[in-house]
Amino acid sequence: MNHLDHLYCVVDIETTGNRMTGNRMTEICIVRMRGDTILDKYSSLIDPEVLIPDYITTLTGIDNAMVASAPVFADVAEEILNFTKECIFVAHNVNFDYNVLRNEFKRLHHDFKRKKLCTVRLSRELIPGMRSYSLGKLCDDIDIPLINRHRAEGDTDATVILFQKLITIDQEGDIFNKFIKGNFKEGTFPPHLDRTQFDQLPETPGVYLFKDQGHKIIYIGKAINIRKRVLSHFYSKTSKSYLMCQEIHHIDHIVTGNELVALLQESDLIKKHYPKFNVVQKKPKPAYQILHYKNQLGIIQFAVGLVKSYDYSVVTHYNRAHAVEQLEQLCADYNLCPRYCSFKTKDDCTSHYKLKNCKGVCKKEELVSLYNLRAQQALDSLHHQNPNYIIQQPGRTHEESCFVLVRDGEYQGYGYVDRYTTINSLIDCDDFIERKAANFHTNQIIRAYLKKYGEQNVIHEEIAVG
Structure with missing residues (x-):
């Protein structure tokens, strides 16, 4: 069928908001056309049955008093259904108007379906190179009068003139038919994007x-x-x-x-x-560390605290419960005192519900120097749990490769090198790395990668990278 033989309804709708869903209609205008010939027009205010926000009133001029005596959508639904029957639904940014109308019909348990045409998409194809494809700026640039902007009838009248111009430009109807058949594979482009x-x-x-x-x-x-x-x-x-x-x-x-x-x-x-x-x-995610310092008695004290709350930290966690669980395990494995691991106890360390292996440093039954030896062993074990490794990745071209560096269990950054460059140690990465800050999300990203791919492409410090 020739594009001049199709029935079209050019539509503009004003609403209580600017979202695709959840809006209620406040005004609608429809111009029914065959080809570029206007057949009829329908226009009406609609009572949205909800309050109109002030910012919408400022934009459109439609306030709650104006729609107080207007029909609700249910009263005009049948008329709109008949007015658009057998028509191709046309609008500027068609998905917005079409979905608003569909949602109004859904509230009445009716499935409204029409073929769609978007004058933004048509304009991009048939009038290329414009500074913007928003209705206001496009009308200014091609001398289309736009009177009563942001009111349904004013915007519809301007869209009709634009639509008639587009029909004239596409004399053979090739572009129109491509869009109508729905096989044009470009999306609805943002109206201001080149x-x-x-x-x-x-x-x-x-x-x-x-x-x-x-x-x-x-x-x-x-x-x-x-x-x-x-x-x-x-x-x-x-x-x-x-x-x-x-x-x-x-x-x-x-x-x-x-x-x-x-x-x-x-x-x-x-x-x-x-x-x-x-x-x-x-949204920032708090990070927790297993911290250590010497207290006033000279005893190595452990605690769980927020990142940067102390100068000396050992392990970083992004879940406080995980940090506490690891510290409890450390306390049990090395016979540390719960009190000096910052766990709450009533009278002495034996009152802790789980940890009972203290050798008595808190009662002066064990030398501080001996206790600190075990505490240092605990620290060393934590350091050994923090691996140093490189994750190799493809580069941006065939002539380069990429690496992600993790030192002491913490993400350090990434870098690109010539694919013929050999990296023999983590220190060699320093010449190429772009330093980045570790955080909850980078931790999760790397953990997810390792969970998915395992040791694939992971090079540990003792192995050369080339």
Whole structure:
């Protein structure tokens, strides 16, 4: 069928919010068309049955008093259903309007389904090179009058004129038919993003950064295939993805050559830039250490404390219970005094519910020097539990390789070397490493890698790397 023979309904909807789900409709306008010819128009305020937030009133001018006497959606649902019957649903950023309408029908237990066309996507294809594809800026640039912005009828009227221009440009209907058949494999691009920035993304592992108009980073992600992962955000129908895409003006990327370093670099960058749309890794996780120091009696004292609370730490844990459990085991294995391992006791160390092996240093029945010998042995055993190793990974090109360094059980950073360069010890890594801070998330990333791959590509200090 020729694109001029199709029935279209051009739609704009105003809502109580800007999310893809959970919004209620406050106004709708629909223009029914055959090809580029206008057949009819429907427009109505809608009582959303919830309060309209002040910021929405500021944007649209629609307040609670205006919709107080308007029909609720259930009263106009049948009319809207008939008005859009057999039509292709057209809107600027079509997924937003379409999903709002679908959700209103779902509340009435009706499954609303129409074929969709997005004038943002059509404009990108048929009017390339524009500074922005948001409705307001696009209308300014191609001289389309946009009166009563952010009201359903005003935005619909402008979208109709844009749609008519697009039909005229695509005289043969090839692009229209490609979109209507649903076999056009590009996502719904953010309206402010220059298409060439996406086209330049590589299909390799790395990190991508979404930025707003002022080049402020708003989201950081990692990917095995950067281009494919970025595109998945544009396809996503979640509220978070939709809102984020509305703010994306620029995309940067960093090629890492492998997923492990992509994960580590993503974690580091999130903590450095604190992006608006990243949630999980922004929350700080407390780290605990098994600490040691000599108390006023000259006895080596152990404790579990937060990282950096003391100068002398031995082992770092990201779960306090794990740290306490390890210290209990240390106390039992080396016959240490529970009191000097900072475990609570009532009268003397024998009152501890589990640990009963103290040799009496707390009662002056054992020499401090002998006790400290065992305490030092306990310390040495902890140090031996902290391995030194390198995880080898692919580099960014065939001519280089990558390594991740762990010293004393703590992540140190990563580096890239010429693939012909041989690293004989951990010390040799210092010439190439990019130092990074260890934290809960880097610990989890490396633990997950080792759990998945075991000793594969893991080189311990005594083994040469080449």
